Amino acid sequence: MMLAAIEFENLHQVLRSLYTEMMPLCSNMAGVAKGIAGLGALFYVAVRVWQSLARAEPIDVYPLLRPFAIGLCIMFFPTIVLGTINSVLSPVVKGTNQMLQTQTFDMNKYREQKDKLEYEAMVRNPETAYLVSNEEFDKKLEELGWEPKDLGTMAGMYVERGMYNMKKSIREFFRDILELLFQAAALLIDTLRTFFLIVLSILGPIAFAISVWDGFQSTLTQWITRYVSVYLWLPVADLFSSVLAKIQILMLQKDIEALQDPTYIPDSSSGVYIVFMIIGIIGYFTVPTVAGWIIQAGGMGNYGRNVNNTATKSMDKASGAAGAAGGAVVGNIVGRIRGK
Numbered sequence: 273m274m275l276a277a278i279e280f281e282n283l284h285q286v287l288r289s290l291y292t293e294m295m296p297l298c299s300n301m302a303g304v305a306k307g308i309a310g311l312g313a314l315f316y317v318a319v320r321v322w323q324s325l326a327r328a329e330p331i332d333v334y335p336l337l338r339p340f341a342i343g344l345c346i347m348f349f350p351t352i353v354l355g356t357i358n359s360v361l362s363p364v365v366k367g368t369n370q371m372l373q374t375q376t377f378d379m380n381k382y383r384e385q386k387d388k389l390e391y392e393a394m395v396r397n398p399e400t401a402y403l404v405s406n407e408e409f410d411k412k413l414e415e416l417g418w419e420p421k422d423l424g425t426m427a428g429m430y431v432e433r434g435m436y437n438m439k440k441s442i443r444e445f446f447r448d449i450l451e452l453l454f455q456a457a458a459l460l461i462d463t464l465r466t467f468f469l470i471v472l473s474i475l476g477p478i479a480f481a482i483s484v485w486d487g488f489q490s491t492l493t494q495w496i497t498r499y500v501s502v503y504l505w506l507p508v509a510d511l512f513s514s515v516l517a518k519i520q521i522l523m524l525q526k527d528i529e530a531l532q533d534p535t536y537i538p539d540s541s542s543g544v545y546i547v548f549m550i551i552g553i554i555g556y557f558t559v560p561t562v563a564g565w566i567i568q569a570g571g572m573g574n575y576g577r578n579v580n581n582t583a584t585k586s587m588d589k590a591s592g593a594a595g596a597a598g599g600a601v602v603g604n605i606v607g608r609i610r611g612k
């Protein structure tokens with residue numbers, strides 16, 4: 273699995289190179305964006321100047337500079353916009369990646385130590401030594417004779433050793449499959465992140481140009497929030513992997529402490545490790561949601577707030593209607609009693 277991890281790391285590097293090589297395509301959209309932004313700036317300035325003249329008010333020049341500032345961003349989009357955002361966020365990516373590398377190195381070190389202690393514990397126990405050591409197995413065979421009872425014991429030893437190796441192979445197979453799926457989930461998140469960043473970067477000048485027009489000013493802020501949110505997918509995924517690696521380190525430390533006891537007999541079970549791998553595979557698909565918590569993108573917060581407000585108003589109306597109906601019934605009954 274070490275070779276598979278190296279191959280996946282190479283694929284992640286390919287995605288980084290792909291993003292860098294696709295950035296020059298932003299300049300191809302700059303020409304179209306300049307035309308859209310220029311026409312929008314003309315209407316933007318004309319409408320505000322006409323409104324000031326119609327109201328006999330002095331012309332405020334400062335708001336009229338907005339389309340020109342956006343135009344400068346479109347002209348130098350890869351440098352001013354993408355370069356600034358990437359420069360601000362790249363330390364976050366490097367910091368989380370360094371945390372992941374440190375935790376992974378410690379996990380591999382503890383795993384090697386655990387495997388060594390587990391082998392020594394198995395060899396130390398006479399009942400399990402022949403299962404893991406060829407020398408102990410051959411030595412135990414030499415101690416047996418060729419009587420029917422010894423032949424039965426010898427056959428039982430071969431069966432137990434074969435069952436042990438088969439169970440070990442099955443555990444390693446499932447562990448390798450889950451580790452492969454774990455790496456594939458991380459690669460899927462990174463691939464989608466790279467695709468979204470490339471699309472946002474190439475069509476970014478168009479979004480900036482459209483934001484010049486009245487009624488589309490929110491396009492600029494929405495583009496920035498979506499770009500930053502998608503960019504943070506990688507740091508969030510690295511943090512998630514670091515947490516999982518730290519949990520595995522704590523588990524390995526507990527196992528190492530137990531294996532240092534001479535009377536402890538390991539069971540060679542990887543059930544907890546497999547469970548955490550499954551949790552990691554599922555958890556990777558929550559990375560976009562967690563990144564959306566850091567910076568709100570897409571306006572889902574306002575949508576949820578409007579839904580809650582509508583539900584609250586509906587409940588208030590329903591409770592008011594129920595209260596009015598109940599009051600009418602009680603009043604009718606009281607009136608009839610008094611009348612009698």
